[in-house]
Amino acid sequence: MPDGTATVIVGPNGAGKSTLALTLAGLLDALHGTVEAAEGLRGRRGLDPIRWTSRELLTRIGMVFQDPEHQFLTQTVRDELAVGPRALGWDKERIDAVVDALLERLGLTALAAANPFTLSGGQKRRLSVATVLAAAPAVIVLDEPTFGQDRRGWIGIVSLLQEEIARGTTVVAVTHDADVIRHLGGHRIELAA
Numbered sequence: 001m002p003d004g005t006a007t008v009i010v011g012p013n014g015a016g017k018s019t020l021a022l023t024l025a026g027l028l029d030a031l032h033g034t035v036e037a038a039e040g041l042r043g044r045r046g047l048d049p050i051r052w053t054s055r056e057l058l059t060r061i062g063m064v065f066q067d068p069e070h071q072f073l074t075q076t077v078r079d080e081l082a083v084g085p086r087a088l089g090w091d092k093e094r095i096d097a098v099v100d101a102l103l104e105r106l107g108l109t110a111l112a113a114a115n116p117f118t119l120s121g122g123q124k125r126r127l128s129v130a131t132v133l134a135a136a137p138a139v140i141v142l143d144e145p146t147f148g149q150d151r152r153g154w155i156g157i158v159s160l161l162q163e164e165i166a167r168g169t170t171v172v173a174v175t176h177d178a179d180v181i182r183h184l185g186g187h188r189i190e191l192a193a
């Protein structure tokens with residue numbers, strides 16, 4: 001996946017898109033072949049993301065799961081957004097600035113004190129995307145990032161991803177959404193059934 005570009009992964013249900021995404025994110029071993037990160041992402045344990053520590057993954061590759069609840073860890077939306085930055089040792093002022101900006105951008109400010117598990121499906125999806133963006137990894141892998149979004153939520157997520165790409169972040173998105181494919185552009189990987 002070229003640096004600072006988007007790659008979309010498409011294909012029918014059951015083709016292995018989510019498995020490929022988890023493998024690229026360093027969360028599953030490759031079933032066949034190997035996965036090697038770009039030299040600039042090398043961890044202490046080499047180029048294969050599955051061998052990296054959690055901290056190495058946090059700064060290099062962020063993963064938005066197909067099911068948002070699988071990545072929630074805290075009792076409030078605000079705390080959820082602060083997990084990555086806190087793990088990276090950022091100071092409170094920087095964390096608050098990042099969290100407040102993401103809450104505003106994705107329409108979650110009024111829900112900052114809410115439990116993530118009580119949000120609507122669309123709100124959970126926006127929160128899951130925002131939690132990854134909060135840690136500012138070099139690569140973001142997303143599994144169906146716009147699923148369940150109304151027009152405003154969809155625009156918020158896609159515009160944030162476009163901004164990340166413009167900043168040099170590599171974005172890999174599994175999607176069935178033709179509009180996401182069109183707006184993110186970049187490369188396309190099509191998996192067969």
